[in-house]
Amino acid sequence: MWENIKDFASTFFVTGDPLIYGADVSIVLTIIAILFVLTKYKKWGWLWREWLTTVDHKRIGIMYLIASLLMLFRGGVDALLMRVQLAFPNVEFLHSDHYNAIFTTHGTIMILFMAMPMMFALFNMVVPLQLGARDVAYPFLNALSFWLFMLGAMLFNLSFVIGGSPDAGWLSYPPLSQNEFSPGPGQNFYIWGIQISGIGSLATGINFIVTILKMRAPGMKLSKMPLFSWSVLSSCIMIIFAFPILTVTLALLFLDRFAGAHFFTMDGGGNPMMYLNLIWMWGHPEVYIVVVPAFGIFSEIVATFSRKKIFGYKSMVWAMMIIAVVSFFTWAHHFFTMGTSASVIAFFAISTMIVGIPTGVKVFNWLFTMYRGRISFKQPMLWTIAFIPCFVIGGATGVMLAVAPADYQYHNSYFLVAHFHQVLIGGVVFGYLAGIYYWWPKLFGFKLDEKLGKWGFWFWNIGFYVCFMPQYALGFMGMTRRYYTYGWDRGWADLNLVSTVGAFMMGIGFIFQVWQIAYSIKHGERDTTGDPWNGRTLEWSIPSPAPFYNFAVVPQVKELDDWWETKEAKANGTYKEQPAKLEPIHMPKNSGIPFIMSNFWFLVGFGFTFGWVWMAVIGFIGVFACMWARSFQYDTDYYVPVEEVRRTEASLGRVV
Amino acid sequence: MATNHDHGHGHDHHEEHEQLKVLGFWIFVVTDCVLFGTLFATYAVMMNSFAGGPTGQELFQLPGVIASTFILLTSSFTSGLAVLAMNKGNVKQLIAWLAVTGLLGLSFVVLEVTEFMHLMSEGATMATSGYWSAFYTLVGTHGLHVTLGLFWMTALMMQLKRRGISAVTRRKITNFSLYWHFLDVVWIFLFTVVYLMGVM
DSSP: OHHHHHHHHHHHBOOSOHHHHHHHHHHHHHHHHHHHHHHHTTOHHHIIIIIITOOOHHHHHHHHHHHHHHHHHHHHHHHHHHHHHHSSTTOOSSOHHHHHHHHHHHHHIIIIIIIHHHHHHHHHHHHHHHHTOSSOSOHHHHHHHHHHHHHHHHHHHHTTTBTOOOOSTTTTOTTTTSTTTSOSSHHHHHHHHHHHHHHHHHHHHHHHHHHHHHOOOTTOOGGGSOHHHHHHHHHHHHHHHHHHHHHHHHHHHHHHHHHOOOSSOSSTTOOHHHHHHHHHHHHHHHHHHHHHHHHHHHHHHHHHHHTSOOTTHHHHHHHHHHHHHHGGGOGGGGGGGGOOOHHHHHHHHHHHHHHHHHHHHHHHHHHHHHTTOOOOOOHHHHHHHHHHHHHHHHHHHHHHHHSHHHHHHHTTBHHHHHHHHHHIIIIIIHHHHHHHHHHHHHHHSBOOOHHHHHHHHHHHHHHHHHHHHHHHHHHHTTOBTTOOOOOGGGSOHHHHHHHHHHHHHHHHHHHHHHHHHHHHHHHSOBOOSSOTTOOOSGGGGSOSSOOTTSOSSOOOOOSTTHHHHHHHHHHHTOOOOOOOOOOOEEEEOOOSHHHHHHHHHHHHHHHHHTTOHHHHHHHHHHHHHHHHHHHTOOOOEEEEOHHHHHHHHHHTTOOO | OOBOSSOTTHHHHHHHHHHHHHHHHHHHHHHHHHHHHHHHHHHHHHTTOOTTSOOHHHHOOHHHHHHHHHHHHHHHHHHHHHHHHHHHTOHHHHHHHHHHHHHHHHHHHHHHHHHHHHHHHTTOOTTTOHHHHHHHHHHHHHHHHHHHHHHHHHHHHHHHHHHOSOHHHHHHHHHHHHHHHHHHHHHHHHIIIIIIHHHO
16 A cells, blocks of 8 residues: 555656755745635635636736746746756756756746736736726626636646656647656646747637727727727737637647547548647737737827827738738748748748848837937836847847748757847747836836836846847857757857856846845835826826726727826817716626646646646536536626715725 | 625626627637638548558448437427527526437547447547548547537537526527537538548
8 A cells, every 4th residue: 555655656746856946935925825824814705705706807917917927937946947957068957857847837828827827917907907997798707717727737837846847848748748758747848838928819809809899988989099008909819710720729739648549640541740830820820929919009108208109000900910810920920941842831921031120110100200309218117128129139139030941950959049039038038028117107006116127128128138149149150049058179168158148147037037126025116096107008097006997987089098188188178178977887706616627637638738638627617517507697787876986986085 | 805706786797797798709619610721631641542452432430420410409409499498588498498408419530439349349439541541630620619519509508507598598598509509510521622632
């Protein structure tokens, strides 16, 4: 009996590495600390009522934000571990297997469990406020999306202490990811972690399309909608066409591993290259899914901090929509070396270059908006200005990669690694950080400290170039990605050391930002006006933090940048006060079902990961029961009476 | 503090909100189209990957498949009749037509399971070859959709019995019939691409 338990534990838990034991101890201690604090301060009820069951888009946004910052930390630690291993030749810090696991989880976490939730955090925190709506179209589904993401991310992250991490690269290419070469639960964690959170992402895509198309304040025609909301629409359209492909691809890989199917196997008529095609049909739109909202954020920030209307509004909208379409026709540029016919390669090379054109249009629009504007260099604007040169260089190296014959040289080298980090960090991360700094006061009621933020900003920025510029050169010098070590004779030592120094500078930048948040909670400048940046769009017309129903009176929109125009009219004395009449506000009720159902999904994933079908069946029954129960719920909303609205507004210093 | 949702002017909000949910369901159907499209594409790639094993031409028994095709088409028709009954405001008729639709759907699923069992007894399983992996996945995903539809329909009939026709149940039936017709359309493609082209 005891032998059996020992046997089980030695395969179930990851053993043999002091780093992992350290992680085990810290995880157990953190869990005990959380349980202790919640019990001591009797916060369990509060946690359940205010957070776990909430359907309020702002709170869901905050939860996404916290989760994504934690994942940024985890993915960042992975990155630093890799850079330590590569700092000098012949380092014996990580074993090759461990190194493989770390570059795999670094990539997967940064894209799917850091960038995606940070993007959804911004969607949730901003879009309904910007549209003048009281919530998203489907608040219940929104909560479900969040919990599916969260439990999927937890399932994935569990792999490094239980069962073993996936180690077949961030997109898990077969045949390496098949049973034959990757036995054990690692790849199953990958499949189910992403599958579960992917369903949530798909639902978010549907939710925000309907929100944007149907929930805009009266008078806000699409042609008067703020650009960030436009970028969300573009991103969500890509989501609904791309994510089903991911769902199918992962399901097929799972069938190969679990049911002995022959989709991507080397024998039985399978075709591993089909996996590459399928995964990149999702994967390429995916990078545009995450970067287009960053473009939207920059558009808002550039206009606000230049005190000017955005230059070329219509061309911005067109550019984003064209990107949404063209992004679906470039996937094969990820594997020009597959060896298809010249005409296929030419098609994808040209489409890849074409997708750069609308992006270039946007860069010019931002520059022209700044031209002769009264620019104030607050934190959101700093990140925006840093983004432009960074993204331009990243775009230029992207076009270099799109030149198919030359790509045979660059393929899978550090040149490529440097390129995609430049567009993903310089574009996506800088954009989201800019957005977080910009909208933070709206959500939390205070600004993030400028001084600490600037330290963080400069460490991130200088660190970025120090880290990645040497990698372009290393690529030309023949260093390919996924090497876990190299010898002195290769001549890569100096540049790798420089790159590692840069990576740690970015890590220090992140520490400054965490410090900044902690410091600002106590000492940050309070936002009493609701409009700390002299903003242009509707979200700045309401108090900070926004009350749970957002708008006491639904605004009537007349112009693009309606709030700015209102302020101008008030200053000129031409503003006509609309008699505001309070009405009871229709709001959705909280529900525990999204949280419970996602936990059952977790059981499904965990069961299949270890091949315990009984557990997966229990999970499926639970998921089904939750859906059944929800279908029979009819009492799902309520009205906030006028008196309560009046009281809330008065407590926020507003008279209605 | 909070009053319930059947507040004085709650009706407009409700009607509007239910319309919103129909639009969302249409978009869900779009995503499901992409899902089936991916499976069809996979099937097309695997069309000749028999790996020396049995082919579809050798094993398919068209009479059974044609029968299930007509059963599913008829169920789509009866679900249309159910919606007509709903528009006339006749709950009893609505439930009755839904029941007929459900029985037809159930027989479709039973026929499909029988067919799968036959194929497996002939030595064509998921693990036989790339072709059969793609076959079972594509046809099975459709069958799974139909099965889920049966449960959904059951829940809706119970709700109709309790609550009659309201803005909410009307929206639910609308979405359901959309889903059911969609599965019908998918089956027509499936029948053509998998079975007809398979035996040709």
